[in-house]
Amino acid sequence: MKKIELSKKDTCSSFTVRVHFISKENMSVVKLEECRQHIRAQLDSVVEFWLKYSHDTEHGGFFTCIGRDGKVYDELKYVWLQGRQVWMYCRLYRSVDRFRRPEILEAAKAGGAFLRKFARVSNSGNQWKCAFCLTRDGKPTKVQRTIFSECFYVMAMDELSRVTGDEEMQLEAEQMMEQLIYWVREDSSGLGRPQLPGDVPTNSMAVPMMLLCLVQQLSEGRLETGRKYAELGSWCVSQIQQHIQRDGTAILENVSLAGAELPGCLGRLQNPGHALEAGWFLLQYAAQNHNKEIQRTAIEKFVQLPYESGWDEEYGGLFYFLDVDGHCPTQLEWSMKLWWPHSEALVAFLMAYSQTKQPKLLERFFKVYEYTFSHFPDSNSGEWFGYLTQEGKVALDFKGGPFKGFFHVPRCLYMCESILDDLLAEKD
Amino acid sequence: MKKIELSKKDTCSSFTVRVHFISKENMSVVKLEECRQHIRAQLDSVVEFWLKYSHDTEHGGFFTCIGRDGKVYDELKYVWLQGRQVWMYCRLYRSVDRFRRPEILEAAKAGGAFLRKFARVSNSGNQWKCAFCLTRDGKPTKVQRTIFSECFYVMAMDELSRVTGDEEMQLEAEQMMEQLIYWVREDSSGLGRPQLPGDVPTNSMAVPMMLLCLVQQLSEGRLETGRKYAELGSWCVSQIQQHIQRDGTAILENVSLAGAELPGCLGRLQNPGHALEAGWFLLQYAAQNHNKEIQRTAIEKFVQLPYESGWDEEYGGLFYFLDVDGHCPTQLEWSMKLWWPHSEALVAFLMAYSQTKQPKLLERFFKVYEYTFSHFPDSNSGEWFGYLTQEGKVALDFKGGPFKGFFHVPRCLYMCESILDDLLAEKD
Structure with a gap:
């Protein structure tokens, strides 16, 4: 009997599956089905937590x-x-x-x-x-x-x-x-x-990301609104793409309005989770607009690159902040493992896989999945812990705080469940 | 041969002393002399670092x-x-x-x-x-x-x-x-x-602390200026004392203008290093004004209490933030060990001991000293690391950043050297 163990912890026990002599294709179907069941149960539990408290x-x-x-x-x-x-x-x-x-x-x-x-x-x-x-x-x-x-x-x-x-x-x-x-x-x-001479306007990735998200929100199912915001959506995509820097080898969080690298820590800052979130925003946009070029950029630059630079090979998980030149970031929490970059990475890899069926993307989804579900969910009291040390120990034990509410966890679970539904329906 | 080992690391090796059959009184003189030499060498080295870079x-x-x-x-x-x-x-x-x-x-x-x-x-x-x-x-x-x-x-x-x-x-x-x-x-x-209806004015400890520090700065050696700011100094002291809360068992970082506890995280926040810094500001004020009552309050409430609530018995060192009711603070860095609370604690305990000669205060100075000098100084490249994990590992490896400059480390070393000079002169 071959046993696939993806996690040592209870929270992920539903992901431990026993498989007898099955093909690689069937194996991934079994794993995806296990994922769907686990994600579905997690979503139910997280919703109950917030309804209750x-x-x-x-x-x-x-x-x-x-x-x-x-x-x-x-x-x-x-x-x-x-x-x-x-x-x-x-x-x-x-x-x-x-x-x-x-x-x-x-x-x-x-x-x-x-x-x-x-x-x-x-x-x-x-x-x-x-x-x-x-x-x-x-x-x-x-x-x-x-x-x-x-x-x-x-x-x-x-x-x-x-x-x-x-x-x-x-x-x-x-x-x-x-x-x-x-x-x-x-x-x-x-x-x-206040307008200050030294405070040059910057293109901070959060801004076009948020606007693109709102364009998609307001346009859903509304042709006229979609047309109204089409130019804005396109502008947001190009603003996000300006963050591809260093000859295409890095996503930087802040660039100049002209799309050039900024000096100092601000210019060198990387936020892998944020880049991954931008990645699936772009993938959604690419799908809606049947744009293969944007899809390719999204996957290569906003999904793969941030994972490769942001994954901690020593302890697992995604760093919160990094400096593209390898300096130590000045954010005290730079090496912590936060729940939301992992939520975004799950959506990004699963969506990228569902659009392309590249096996490597599914492998990475499983790797992030394993880390996420063996570290963040609290099997005792429900919901997820939000903030771990670099080594993966719970550093802050609350379930909600000034920046953690009912959003990244359920959005991730809801989207992954929905993508898995489609993927598994295709494989039926 | 009796050997007092206070640290396992090189950085503190000068503190490892060999003592043959000496009295308790003489032993502390030997230790204090060792401290003075080490602190003096550290100060020289830190000054050279900033002059150079x-x-x-x-x-x-x-x-x-x-x-x-x-x-x-x-x-x-x-x-x-x-x-x-x-x-x-x-x-x-x-x-x-x-x-x-x-x-x-x-x-x-x-x-x-x-x-x-x-x-x-x-x-x-x-x-x-x-x-x-x-x-x-x-x-x-x-x-x-x-x-x-x-x-x-x-x-x-x-x-x-x-x-x-x-x-x-x-x-x-x-x-x-x-x-x-x-x-x-x-x-x-x-x-x-902006004036906002929900933003009630608060007495944040930093404000009267800073003003008291400036009163002492401007008044030094100037009788007329001293008289001009005497009422302000006294007001600052009473504003700082408003932070003694919970029937005298805790120092809280923010209180209402009337000196009452505020609701929520803001009201329950403790910053042990900041309270210790306020402690030695008050001790200086007490000495200048020959006020034994303020001296007693400073030591009992602003030096001993924050140490007792803020010291990490598991890994050593002072926590950065705590919640007086034991909730997890919302500051991501709450459990980190920062250089400056330890600098302030060294000054506070040594000044408190020098004013009172209570052995317990000297014991605590040695305990903080041991942790500080075995964790923060970088024996390879000079200066101190500023930010350690709860467990004492270097988390951010720069020597200076947006909030760490040429200040807490040299001020602590300069003040401790000066207090030790006086203490050892007395003992001659």
Whole structure:
């Protein structure tokens, strides 16, 4: 009897399969089926965790600072995470039959109402800034001088409008989108950052990534909106591609507006998980636009390269930050293993494999899968730990925090399940 | 032969002493003498490192992003660190005979000129904000909405004026000080933070600590200035004491303006190294003002308590952040061992011992000393590593970065050497 052991830990035990004299092709089908079952069970468990512990039934919205065992350790409400949870609930409700449950819809509506009532903080002129953080009852405590709170506001409102049919809400999402485009492409002064002679404008990869994500969100199933944002989508793709540097050998997180490398640590910074996320954004775009060239770039540059430079051969897992010249990054957490780069890597490799059927991509999916499911899920209290040391020990034991909510884990599980459904249907 | 082994590593080998049948009193004198010699050699070596690698002879000011072997890996100039290096050079030049060297004074003057020319960024009205970060040639890249760049500007200008005799510079330091007092005690709107309903004003320990430090800086040897700032000094002390919480059992980093505990993570945050630094600020104040009550509070609450709650019994060293209720802090680096809390702890315990002669304080000084000198100094390339994992492995290997410059290490060594000189002179 041949036994494929992919993990030593309980959390991955469903992935340990016994196989008798089967072909390589059949073996991968068995493994993929095991993956699907495990991912499906993980998604169910993660959804239950957040349904059980995160709802603020008094004020609406969600608690996201949730300890190891589900206890709320801080009542602050981070707007990124409020918007993301509304989006994720609605997406699951809309796309996955078993999640079309009233309590999920009701929680999403209450979260949406909380956001509409409190997130927008008047700024100046006709421009609305969203807060970064609110008190439990909705008073703003901090406003960031970036676009991201507003981006997650758009995602939440658009997805919620798709399940409720609320057209006013959808209009609101598009209005906020117009403002985002204005800030990014016309005039960023409304963000409130002082203009400083040494602070040269940069192309930070997060910005075109987020806008591309919103283009895909708003355009889904809407031809006219798709046409309206087609040029913007194309612009985002070219802005993302500007991050391919060093003669095509590296993805750098920040480049100049002209697409050149920037000096110093800022210019040399690499964020492998972020590049992998950009990779599957580009793969989605390539599929929607039947563009093989973008598909190839996405896989070679944004999926394979960041994995090759970002994987820790000593302890396994993806580094959080790296310096392309091998200097030590100045971010204290650079060598830590975070949950979300691994979530993004799973989606990226599985999507890349599903589009191309290259065996190497599936091998890497399995390798990331093995590390991820043997390290991050908490088999005792549910959900995933988010922050491990370089060596893979849990460094921060909470399940939710200022930057970890109901988003990367369920999005990854939902997308992987959906891709696996398609892959396995093909193989039937 | 009895051998006292305090460390297994080379860096601390000078501390391994051989002792033949000596009394307890004599033994501590021998150990203190060993410490003094080691600290003196360390200070010499650290000064040489920065003299060799950090000077920008083209634009003035200092490079502070300096790699393991002395190589500059980023040319940005962080204003906190520029001000601190000017201050430290001048303090050493003024107070320690062997550092009264022309190249130290010249570098300090060039750093001071760079700061005067570039650090102040016009804000609004008659108020001057200092940048947080400048390009190599002095263009501002970032302005923080806090008081700290301005505080280090004052420290630099005042100390530099003391070695050059430049009265205009000293006046400038006092003018900036007046502005700081206005921001802290009258109206903080000049800092540029938006007023948000959920952002309640807090007493963050850093603010009264910094102002107390500046009061001591500006008042040294100046009776009239001392009288002018006496009330402010007393106010700072009472503001710092507000951080004694939980019936006197814990120092919390942030409290309300009324001195009450704040909700959530912000309110429960502990920063043991910061509390220890406040401890020796208070001990200096107590000595200057012959106040035994403040001395007792400083030792019991700001030196002993943070050590007891902050020391890692498993791996040794002081945690960076803790939550008073034992929740996991949300700062990713909470369990790391940083150089500066250990520097502050050395000063705090040695000063506390020198003022009281309580043996327990000396024991703890030796314990911190042992951990510090067996973990932080780099015996190969000089200077100290700044950032270790919880287990004590070097996590970031640079010698200088955006927050580590020529300050905590040399200040600690200079102060400990000076206290040891006095202690050993008493024992002669």
